[in-house]
Amino acid sequence: MIQPHHCPVCEKAFPARAEPGVSSFPFCSERCRKVDLLRWCDGRYAIVEDIDPQVAQFLKDNPGLPGPRERNAISE
Numbered sequence: 560m561i562q563p564h565h566c567p568v569c570e571k572a573f574p575a576r577a578e579p580g581v582s583s584f585p586f587c588s589e590r591c592r593k594v595d596l597l598r599w600c601d602g603r604y605a606i607v608e609d610i611d612p613q614v615a616q617f618l619k620d621n622p623g624l625p626g627p628r629e630r631n632a633i634s635e
């Protein structure tokens with residue numbers, strides 16, 4: 560039996576299989592997919608990980624490489 564999947568945004572249960580042409584999976588709808596995207600854009604979601612000291616030094620030596628967010632994290 561296929562367990563229903565719960566939408567990570569509205570928590571509504573829906574069939575877990577990703578059907579061809581349904582691009583909103585793992586969300587229940589296009590609306591919930593956009594809500595999730597907006598949360599990332601707002602900065603409400605973030606991936607936090609330690610930066611290897613060698614990588615931090617490399618990024619300091621090459622300020623043109625990563626985005627401004629990573630550079631700010633190093634200079635603090």
Ligand SMILES: [Zn+2]
Pocket residue numbers: 566567568569570571586587588591
């Ligand atoms: Zn939903």
